[in-house]
Amino acid sequence: xxxxxxxxxxxxxxxxxxxxxxxxxxxxxxxLYWYRQTLGQGPEFLTYFQNEAxxxxxxxxxxxxxxxxxxxxxxxxxxxRTEQGDSAMYLCASSFGQxxxxxxxxxxxxxxxx
Amino acid sequence: AQSVAQPEDQVxxxxxxxxxxxxxxxxxxxxxxxxxxxxxxxxxxxxxxxxTGDNLVKxxxxxxxxxxxxxxxxxxxxxxxxxxxxxxxxxxxxVSTGTASKLTFGTGTRLQVTL
Numbered sequence: 001x002x003x004x005x006x007x008x009x010x011x012x013x014x015x016x017x018x019x020x021x022x023x024x025x026x027x028x029x030x031x032l033y034w035y036r037q038t039l040g041q042g043p044e045f046l047t048y049f050q051n052e053a054x055x056x057x058x059x060x061x062x063x064x065x066x067x068x069x070x071x072x073x074x075x076x077x078x079x080x081r082t083e084q085g086d087s088a089m090y091l092c093a094s095s096f097g098q099x100x101x102x103x104x105x106x107x108x109x110x111x112x113x114x
Numbered sequence: 115a116q117s118v119a120q121p122e123d124q125v126x127x128x129x130x131x132x133x134x135x136x137x138x139x140x141x142x143x144x145x146x147x148x149x150x151x152x153x154x155x156x157x158x159x160x161x162x163x164x165x166t167g168d169n170l171v172k173x174x175x176x177x178x179x180x181x182x183x184x185x186x187x188x189x190x191x192x193x194x195x196x197x198x199x200x201x202x203x204x205x206x207x208x209v210s211t212g213t214a215s216k217l218t219f220g221t222g223t224r225l226q227v228t229l
Contacts, residue, residue, distance in 0.1 A: 004157070033216065042118075042204050042219025043158070056216065091157055099208070099215035100146045100165045105157035 002026060004106035006092050012112045013082060020078045021109045025094030032075050033103060034067060036060075037089040046090075049075060079111075087113045116141040116207050120220035127195045127227055135190040135223045137205030146208040147188040148217065149179055151201045158204060164188060175199070195227045 005024040013019055025032050030051050035043035046065070048056040051072035064083075069075040079086055089110050093103035117140045127133045139145055146165055150158035162173025169181045179190045188205060202224050206217040 006157075031215075035217075040221070042206070042221050043217070045216040045218070048216060093158075095215075100163070102148060102160040102163055103217060104160065105150075107155070107157045110155075 004092055004094055004104055006090075006106035006109050008109055009107065010110045010112070012114065014114050015082055015084060017082055018078065018080045019082060019111065020076055021090055021092075021111075023075045023077070023092030023094075023106060024073075025075070025092070026096075026104060029094035029096040029104070030072065031095045031103075032069055033093040033095075034075070034077050035091040035093065037091055037108070038087075043091055046077075082111075082113050084113050087111055116145075116209055116218045118205050118207050118218055118220035120203075120205055120223045122223050123221075124224045124226060127225070129197050129227050129229050130194050133190075133192050133195045133199070133225065133227070135203050135205075135225060137188045137190065137220060138186050139188060139205070139207045140186065141207050141209050143209050146215070147179075147181065148206045148208065149173065149177070149188075149190050150204045150206060150219075152204065152222070153201050161190070161203075195225075197227050197229060200225055200227045 007022045032049040034046040037043040049069040064080045067077045089108045091108045093105045095101045095103045119138045148163045149161040164171045164181045172178045202222045205220045
């Protein structure tokens with residue numbers, strides 16, 4: 001399978017702990033996006049990378065969230081000092097070429113905060 | 115700011131009947147419009163997109179969508195529904211900012227197809 005891969009699929013942690021998620025995009029895709037989806041809602045944009053450069057961050061993204069994409073390949077999303085409100089599905093997507101090309105999504109990481 | 119509205123939380127249709135899932139959008143500039151489908155505990159799968167050109171766009175699994183600029187709508191259609199089409203459907207709009215092309219999604223419409 002050469003689709004977008006996310007790890008882990010599920011993460012359960014206690015409030016206040018730090019968590020890190022990984023996304024491996026489709027290999028030739030230079031654009032990488034992170035979204036957050038809560039129950040009953042559509043995904044909300046968090047941040048965007050073009051190659052290794054983080055070009056846009058949502059105002060929703062608190063300073064407890066940080067994302068990296070070293071070498072323009074895989075990406076990590078870290079949440080520090082997790083809170084109950086961080087419980088959600090975190091989705092990664094990748095694309096290439098023109099901005100009007102579709103984004104291809106991974107199956108997400110479901111985060112549950114105890 | 116761009117926004118998408120999906121006015122129906124759920125659409126129920128009998129197998130073999132045509133289906134329509136509604137979407138309206140608001141955006142400054144020319145929109146790029148997308149439909150995605152989501153199955154339980156999975157990510158979103160791309161169905162089709164409208165960029166420019168013909169107002170009727172054909173996509174995967176027999177789905178199509180009609181772009182209507184005057185009504186700012188992009189409704190998803192299928193001539194004959196299947197039980198396996200039952201899933202959560204999201205409409206999304208994107209406008210290039212020059213540095214990104216983030217998607218803004220609607221709240222989703224659950225499609226239930228019954229025998």
